[in-house]
Amino acid sequence: MADLSIEFCGIKSVNPFWLASAPPTDKAYNVVRAFEAGWGGVVWKTLGEDPAAVNVSSRYSAHYGKNREVLGFNNIELITDRSLAINLEEITQVKKDWPDRVIIVSLMLPCEEQLWADILPLVEATGADGIELNFGCPHGMPERGMGAAVGQVPEYVEMVTRWCKTHSKLPVIVKLTPNITDVRAPARAAKAGGADAVSLINTINSITHLDLDQMVAFPIVGGASTHGGYCGSAVKPIALNMVAEIARDPQTKDLPISGIGGIGNWRDAAEFMALGSGCVQVCTAAMLHGFRIVEEMKDGLSRWMDEKGYQSVSEFVGKAVPNTTDWKYLNMNYQVIAQINQDDCIKCGRCYVACEDTSHQSIAQLIDAATGTRTYEVIKEECVGCNLCEITCPVQGCITMVPQDTGKPYMNWTQDPRNPRAEKVTETA
Ligand SMILES: Cc1cc2nc3c(=O)[nH]c(=O)nc-3n(C[C@H](O)[C@H](O)[C@H](O)COP(=O)(O)O)c2cc1C
Numbered sequence: 001m002a003d004l005s006i007e008f009c010g011i012k013s014v015n016p017f018w019l020a021s022a023p024p025t026d027k028a029y030n031v032v033r034a035f036e037a038g039w040g041g042v043v044w045k046t047l048g049e050d051p052a053a054v055n056v057s058s059r060y061s062a063h064y065g066k067n068r069e070v071l072g073f074n075n076i077e078l079i080t081d082r083s084l085a086i087n088l089e090e091i092t093q094v095k096k097d098w099p100d101r102v103i104i105v106s107l108m109l110p111c112e113e114q115l116w117a118d119i120l121p122l123v124e125a126t127g128a129d130g131i132e133l134n135f136g137c138p139h140g141m142p143e144r145g146m147g148a149a150v151g152q153v154p155e156y157v158e159m160v161t162r163w164c165k166t167h168s169k170l171p172v173i174v175k176l177t178p179n180i181t182d183v184r185a186p187a188r189a190a191k192a193g194g195a196d197a198v199s200l201i202n203t204i205n206s207i208t209h210l211d212l213d214q215m216v217a218f219p220i221v222g223g224a225s226t227h228g229g230y231c232g233s234a235v236k237p238i239a240l241n242m243v244a245e246i247a248r249d250p251q252t253k254d255l256p257i258s259g260i261g262g263i264g265n266w267r268d269a270a271e272f273m274a275l276g277s278g279c280v281q282v283c284t285a286a287m288l289h290g291f292r293i294v295e296e297m298k299d300g301l302s303r304w305m306d307e308k309g310y311q312s313v314s315e316f317v318g319k320a321v322p323n324t325t326d327w328k329y330l331n332m333n334y335q336v337i338a339q340i341n342q343d344d345c346i347k348c349g350r351c352y353v354a355c356e357d358t359s360h361q362s363i364a365q366l367i368d369a370a371t372g373t374r375t376y377e378v379i380k381e382e383c384v385g386c387n388l389c390e391i392t393c394p395v396q397g398c399i400t401m402v403p404q405d406t407g408k409p410y411m412n413w414t415q416d417p418r419n420p421r422a423e424k425v426t427e428t429a
């Protein structure tokens, strides 16, 4: 049986599944039930200065798929709306009752060193395992000079991280905003400030949809709206890329990463870990489906690890990082071609339309003159192996992309004679 326990920047956890800082972790009542359900840790809903933040009504909206499944989730909530004293009291009690579970305290304060120096000993006294600096909240708090307003300026990230390392012995996890051009800059700054780890992503600036009668976006607050923070399944590809960027960066490659963004099942979690996340955090999936989703995560990961022969999580953390490279190091001589399994094909023609109108024109539509029956066949010589037909085909496995034996050796763009600006090869993939 695979061992799911981990050690993340010195913090031991019974499994790599933590709840991210958000409503599911905003009070003892929730956190206790999360631990009972099996979560290895929580990042407590962000604490700030008193008086506590005040929220508006309504607060959430969603981007739906055709069957009303929630693809992306948007919120305009602020940090905790309960007093610092109540939160600290509850954290102390829960940590005492659940010593083997991780509690990280998320913090957001203005950029004044004394404020940090004052709060950090109070947090340390709760017995919490670490702190997470919320430099990512994209709505409400940036207008007050906090959250993403800090995370978007690497100098501020470094400065506040250093204050926390100076005034606390707890491990410091810096939570990064995705609302930035190059996420490596704040990650490097966090490292320079002494961060023990980074976590990402926080939410992405978003407007999900509008009420076209009232001419206002959702969520509606008395006839007006504002942009919110986007999360849930739809943000996973963005988060995965940002995690990989940091894991691949020579300056931050050894910095532990807690991966967040659209994680809803064990496979999502395994993907984040393969790209360098030592643990993962979950918010939207737990909000939509409840704490018990962790059961599938633990079972699924454990079974997959047994199947693959991984005895501990650390054996596969970062394993996909060396295979994630710059475009210029991809093999120009690699070739795949689409192949349609005629037995599975339901003759819907979607692959044909997609290939035809995306200008590859590599699928032939053959119509039997007598019966009118249609058949779709790949024109091998024309196929560029783009995957579009495989993506658009409604029958899973009906179209496969088959690697061709070109007989040619590995050659990347820096070595390619077709490259008019061929670079000198100074490094390889
Ligand atoms: C309603 C809501 C409130 C949130 N509040 C916080 C917060 O207080 N502090 C924080 O660091 N992140 C907060 N987040 C962001 C989440 O912790 C997480 O980074 C983000 O939702 C992406 O993860 P997900 O796709 O699993 O939801 C909040 C997210 C939601 C949906």
Ligand code: SF4
Binding pocket: 337, 338, 354, 355, 360, 361, 362, 363, 378, 382, 383, 384, 385, 386, 387, 388, 389, 390
């Ligand atoms: S892989 Fe691309 S080019 Fe080839 S048949 Fe499919 S859609 Fe056309």
Ligand code: SF4
Binding pocket: 340, 344, 345, 346, 347, 348, 349, 350, 351, 352, 376, 392, 393, 394, 395, 398, 399
């Ligand atoms: S999309 Fe798939 S099922 Fe539809 S015609 Fe093409 S191969 Fe057949």
